[in-house]
Amino acid sequence: MSTQNLKIITALWGQNYSLNDVKKLPVDIVFSDRNIPGIKTIPIDMSYKGTWKKMTLFDSRLNLGECLFLDLDIILQGDINDIISYYNQHKIKSKVMLAHVHWFDNEPMRKNKSTYISCNVNSGVFAFNNNDCNHIYEELIKHKSKLEMLFEGTDKWFYHKHKDWYNFFPDYMIQHKIHNYSNMDKSKAIIISENGNANGRNKI
Amino acid sequence: MGEIKFNYDLGLFGDTLNRVILREYPHRTKDFINSFLSNQINCKIWLIDELVNILERKKDHFIVKRVTVLGSWYGNIIVPLLIDNIPTLQEIDLIDMDEDALAISRKFLGHYDFKINYMHKDINFEEFEDHYTNVVINTSCEHMVPMDSITFHHDDQVIYALQSNDMFNIREHVNCVKNETELATQANLSTTYYMSHKKLMGEKGMPYNRFMVIGKRNDNL
Numbered sequence: 001m002s003t004q005n006l007k008i009i010t011a012l013w014g015q016n017y018s019l020n021d022v023k024k025l026p027v028d029i030v031f032s033d034r035n036i037p038g039i040k041t042i043p044i045d046m047s048y049k050g051t052w053k054k055m056t057l058f059d060s061r062l063n064l065g066e067c068l069f070l071d072l073d074i075i076l077q078g079d080i081n082d083i084i085s086y087y088n089q090h091k092i093k094s095k096v097m098l099a100h101v102h103w104f105d106n107e108p109m110r111k112n113k114s115t116y117i118s119c120n121v122n123s124g125v126f127a128f129n130n131n132d133c134n135h136i137y138e139e140l141i142k143h144k145s146k147l148e149m150l151f152e153g154t155d156k157w158f159y160h161k162h163k164d165w166y167n168f169f170p171d172y173m174i175q176h177k178i179h180n181y182s183n184m185d186k187s188k189a190i191i192i193s194e195n196g197n198a199n200g201r202n203k204i
Numbered sequence: 205m206g207e208i209k210f211n212y213d214l215g216l217f218g219d220t221l222n223r224v225i226l227r228e229y230p231h232r233t234k235d236f237i238n239s240f241l242s243n244q245i246n247c248k249i250w251l252i253d254e255l256v257n258i259l260e261r262k263k264d265h266f267i268v269k270r271v272t273v274l275g276s277w278y279g280n281i282i283v284p285l286l287i288d289n290i291p292t293l294q295e296i297d298l299i300d301m302d303e304d305a306l307a308i309s310r311k312f313l314g315h316y317d318f319k320i321n322y323m324h325k326d327i328n329f330e331e332f333e334d335h336y337t338n339v340v341i342n343t344s345c346e347h348m349v350p351m352d353s354i355t356f357h358h359d360d361q362v363i364y365a366l367q368s369n370d371m372f373n374i375r376e377h378v379n380c381v382k383n384e385t386e387l388a389t390q391a392n393l394s395t396t397y398y399m400s401h402k403k404l405m406g407e408k409g410m411p412y413n414r415f416m417v418i419g420k421r422n423d424n425l
Contacts, residue, residue, distance in 0.1 A: 108231075111231050111304075113301070113302045113303060113304050113305075114235075114277075114300075114301070114302040114305060115347075115376045117375065117376065143329075146328065146329075146349055146353075149349065149378050149379065150328055150349065150378055161326075161329070
């Protein structure tokens with residue numbers, strides 16, 4: 001499903017998710033450690049730990065153009081075109097549009113300045129232009145081992161070191177399955193996140 | 205322990221707690237009190253005690269005018285110890301990524317008639333090659349990248365006094381070590397003047413080791 005010249009992509013590696021999870025989503029490309037029949041598959045760089053692999057999608061040599069990345073733990077509840085339209089109307093050159101963790105109180109996160117643990121960024125859903133975000137990939141390869149050591153994940157790297165790299169989708173568009181600090185109407189959500197790490201790792 | 209001076213003004217602690225922490229930074233109350241726990245105080249006295257012994261032996265050719273504290277937190281213990289026990293000292297740099305901790309430091313230590321530089325920097329991503337100092341202190345190496353990735357101006361002339369621990373189960377501890385030898389190796393210290401450890405009890409009664417090395421990146425003593 002290529003929508004308005006934008007490619008919908010996901011990533012599959014390891015044993016936590018399966019082909020069935022990929023098939024639930026309208027994806028054009030899968031970055032994966034295996035071949036997936038019927039869907040364009042691009043090998044993902046397995047030398048990176050955990051979610052750091054996702055950051056290799058910013059390598060402009062992939063020449064992907066406009067992209068919307070979806071994690072395999074999301075539930076598509078509404079029309080994906082609404083998210084794509086919003087991105088197309090509000091995108092800023094060289095920035096990534098990400099999900100905002102509004103389902104937890106952001107104030108304690110703002111006050112915690114002594115560690116890299118707090119975070120209100122969620123990269124379960126993000127849109128970007130692959131041709132304009134190579135600076136993220138360059139920083140990734142420059143600091144690879146340091147980043148994997150210091151940050152529990154990529155979201156915390158963005159939140160603590162690169163606030164100028166991103167903006168957010170509107171809160172109502174992406175909501176969490178369980179948590180709902182801001183008391184949003186979940187029926188208005190287009191995407192529901194089932195992020196298992198949401199209870200704790202991003203909460204502080 | 206030798207004759208380390210630690211003339212702490214408890215009234216100042218109470219005043220700061222009341223005037224600064226409770227009014228402006230109430231969310232930091234527990235953290236501020238934690239900075240006064242006995243382990244915090246004893247381990248900083250341990251560091252200053254051993255550092256002063258080394259400086260005494262080297263006093264004919266190594267004069268300490270400037271000390272840089274990495275991950276300084278509130279600086280509430282280490283700064284009074286440095287000022288009271290290193291008479292040649294003229295300047296202290298407190299470097300931390302936590303701007304609130306530095307702001308509290310500034311208020312807490314403001315009564316000292318001493319040059320203290322409060323530097324808001326993320327040590328993990330900062331270059332210090334142009335920063336001149338005589339001694340670098342880091343009592344929280346377990347929170348940061350290995351010290352061999354951090355170098356200062358005339359680095360082979362700098363004395364490094366470093367502490368870390370083996371509390372691997374603490375979430376913020378990204379870089380614990382198993383012993384003092386690993387800490388020295390990680391910091392690329394080719395000469396070690398002091399290397400030891402203390403067995404301590406953590407907040408929840410869990411025993412752990414705190415390791416300390418003092419040395420240089422230079423084979424010449």
